[in-house]
Amino acid sequence: MTDRWVALLxxxxxxxxxxxxxxxxxxxxxxxxxTILVDAGLGAARAVCDQGVALRDIDLIVxxxxxxxxYLELGPLLHTAWTAGLxxxxxxxxxxxxSAYWGHFQRAMAxxxxxxxxxxxxxxxxxxxxxxxxxxxVIYRDGDLVIEAIRNHHPPITDSFALRLSDxxxxxxxxxxxxxxxxxxxxxxxADLLVHEAMLVAGVDAVIAGLSHSDPRLxxxxxxxxxxxxxxxxLAARTGVGTLALTHFVPDxxxxxxxxxxxxxxxxxxxxxxxxxxxxxxxxxx
Numbered sequence: 328m329t330d331r332w333v334a335l336l337x338x339x340x341x342x343x344x345x346x347x348x349x350x351x352x353x354x355x356x357x358x359x360x361x362t363i364l365v366d367a368g369l370g371a372a373r374a375v376c377d378q379g380v381a382l383r384d385i386d387l388i389v390x391x392x393x394x395x396x397x398y399l400e401l402g403p404l405l406h407t408a409w410t411a412g413l414x415x416x417x418x419x420x421x422x423x424x425x426s427a428y429w430g431h432f433q434r435a436m437a438x439x440x441x442x443x444x445x446x447x448x449x450x451x452x453x454x455x456x457x458x459x460x461x462x463x464x465v466i467y468r469d470g471d472l473v474i475e476a477i478r479n480h481h482p483p484i485t486d487s488f489a490l491r492l493s494d495x496x497x498x499x500x501x502x503x504x505x506x507x508x509x510x511x512x513x514x515x516x517x518a519d520l521l522v523h524e525a526m527l528v529a530g531v532d533a534v535i536a537g538l539s540h541s542d543p544r545l546x547x548x549x550x551x552x553x554x555x556x557x558x559x560x561x562l563a564a565r566t567g568v569g570t571l572a573l574t575h576f577v578p579d580x581x582x583x584x585x586x587x588x589x590x591x592x593x594x595x596x597x598x599x600x601x602x603x604x605x606x607x608x609x610x611x612x613x
Contacts, residue, residue: 331497331612332357333520333572336374338604340504340524340553340577341534342396348580349606350374351396354501354522358612359472359494361386364404365501366397372404377607382408387467388456389474390421391503392487398425402432405455410443414450416457420467422486423460461488471495477514479505481552489514497612500568504575506552512566520610521568524575525556527592530584534577553577556589560597572602572610 337350344350351368355378364375364385375382382404390398398421405417419425433440433453443449459466467474471494481487481504490501491514500518505511515521531549535541554562556573563571573593578584586603593601602610 329360329494329496329613330357331494332609333499333522333612334374334378334607334609335522335572335574335602335604336378337368337370337606338574338576338608339579340396340526340575341579342369342394342399344369345580349576351399352524352575353397354574355380356492356499358492358497358499359470361469361472363387363389363474363492365389365490366391367399367401367404368396369399371400372407374607375404378609382411383413385417388417388419388421389461389466389490390419390425391490391501392481392484393422393424393428394484394504397504398428401425401456402429402436406432406436406440406452409449409452409455413455416454418459418467419456420459420461424486426458429456429458461486463488475514477510479503479511480508481505483548491518499612502554504553506554507558507562512562515562515568516566517568518566519569520572520612521563521566521570522572522574522604523559523562524554524577525559525573525589525593526550526553526577527584527588528555530578530581530588533581533584537581549577556592557595560593560595563593563599564596568599570600570602570610571597572604572608574604576604 339349350370353366502523
């Protein structure tokens with residue numbers, strides 16, 4: 328039987344971590360005989376290894392958008408894979424601005440990179456990320472595996488994407504960071520697994536209250552750029568997905584906003600299989 332699974336490496340919404348919180352959102356998939364990392368926030372490298380996957384065995388990396396919790400660790404992950412024996416380029420598909428990050432990372436690490444090439448015989452580092460710019464439509468095709476992208480709604484960022492991955496037998500949709508938008512239902516319909524970000528609106532004030540500064544712009548961003556858990560459940564119900572998994576929790580790790588609250592919100596409309604995500608959770612697709 329083909330080995331197919333989705334691992335929620337980190338399930339926290341936003342870049343900050345604190346005692347009791349999960350790690351920022353990133354996802355590892357094994358589908359179509361390929362190992363695919365979607366986003367690379369803080370902790371991604373360790374989380375991949377905790378799934379029993381060597382960093383040099385990642386076949387493809389996709390970055391959905393350029394918020395730090397989705398690409399902060401891309402450079403360190405590739406550098407660590409390089410020191411662990413990576414010699415072949417890994418396709419990295421993401422927004423156009425990712426090339427600037429990649430160039431700056433190499434310049435910041437130039438002393439170490441040059442030294443390891445000269446002193447340890449490492450292969451050149453710069454070519455290990457084969458960068459491609461993401462755009463709506465099919466972004467990757469290899470054998471039976473097809474990955475499609477759709478521009479989602481995550482203002483003020485325009486280049487923000489959701490993904491649909493299919494190997495001809497199983498289909499997974501990853502929401503990325505998004506509020507509801509036109510065309511989303513059609514993109515999701517029929518997926519065997521929908522991995523969707525989720526927000527408890529009542530918890531947004533608790534997130535703001537926990538910060539050392541208060542600014543109404545952050546609350547406004549959260550509310551207009553993410554999806555309430557009740558709407559996630561309704562979306563899953565009306566699009567006929569097989570299983571729903573929640574990730575990118577807002578809030579995360581705060582008292583009074585635990586698994587029971589997430590279940591209650593989603594179960595208003597969704598009665599099917601449900602995973603309340605946690606760091607390292609693996610969902611079998613086989």
